[in-house]
Amino acid sequence: GxxxxxxxxxxxxxxxxxxxxxxxxxxxxxxxxxxxxxxxxxxxxxxxxxxxxxxxxxxxxxxxxxxxxxxxxxxxxxxxxxxAHRGRYPVVFLSLKDVKTLNWEDCLGHLRQVISEEFKRHEMLLEGGFLDTEEQKQFRKVRACECVGFELERSLSHLLAWLERATGEQVVLLIDEY
Known part of the structure; x- marks a missing residue:
């Protein structure tokens, strides 16, 4: 090869x-x-x-x-x-490669985008009654890249908790280019 x-x-x-x-x-x-x-x-x-x-x-x-x-x-x-662990866990994968910018606002914007993309990958959480109405609202806000401040700060831990609740398995979080 x-x-x-x-x-x-x-x-x-x-x-x-x-x-x-x-x-x-x-x-x-x-x-x-x-x-x-x-x-x-x-x-x-x-x-x-x-x-x-x-x-x-x-x-x-x-x-x-x-x-x-x-x-x-x-x-x-x-x-x-x-x-036995193959194909068993929900995985959240974040690449921070494009988050390295010259100023804080751009950095935050890129981070918001990266997290939003990962939320889109896990849209199945919106189906099946895994999230209550308020959680669905939060999910959609992050997915649409409309979260700010504290919402962005908590978004990743929310996603991990929701995935664990929905699947009954621990979540594997992989972060690249940190």
């Missing part, structure tokens, strides 16, 4: 004939850690985004095609205690 220079999308890498150095046992390491928060401080161009993309593909629920991405990788042979 061809070398994946600059490619950080795990799905694309696995489905487009690129060479892949199997780092899937990172998933095992993450699951084995007792910590609730894991920080991966690595130098630039060290594969952090690709690894987060892999973690997202592994853990994210309602993505049936993702299981195929791990066929033949080490994590498949790590045992049922690990593969």
């Amino acid at each position: 061809k070398p994946p220079i600059g490619l950080s999308d795990f799905r694309k890498l696995r489905t487009s004939g690129y060479c892949y150095v199997d780092k899937s046992l990172l998933i095992q390491s993450v699951l084995d850690l007792p910590a609730e928060v894991l920080l991966l401080p690595r130098p630039r161009r060290f594969g952090k985004t690709l690894n987060l993309s892999m973690l997202r593909a592994f853990f994210e629920r309602d993505r049936p095609g993702n299981a195929e991405l791990f066929r033949g990788l080490d994590i498949e042979r790590a045992g049922e205690e690990y593969t």
Whole structure:
């Protein structure tokens, strides 16, 4: 296969004939850690985004095609205690790459946009009675990029709590380019 220079999308890498150095046992390491928060401080161009993309593909629920991405990788042979976590969790993925701006207002605007996009990915929360009327109003406001101040500040913790309530599972929060 061809070398994946600059490619950080795990799905694309696995489905487009690129060479892949199997780092899937990172998933095992993450699951084995007792910590609730894991920080991966690595130098630039060290594969952090690709690894987060892999973690997202592994853990994210309602993505049936993702299981195929791990066929033949080490994590498949790590045992049922690990593969049982595949496709099980709601995942919130935020890339703060575009949030780095020259002034606070632009930064806040970009952050509002990033969070809004993630709310759009989880619109299923508006169906099925998971949210009460007030929560639906808050959800729609964030989704429409109309939240300010305290609403923006609380939006992410609300999304995590709502996803956990709706699915009965802990939420995996992945933040890239912090």
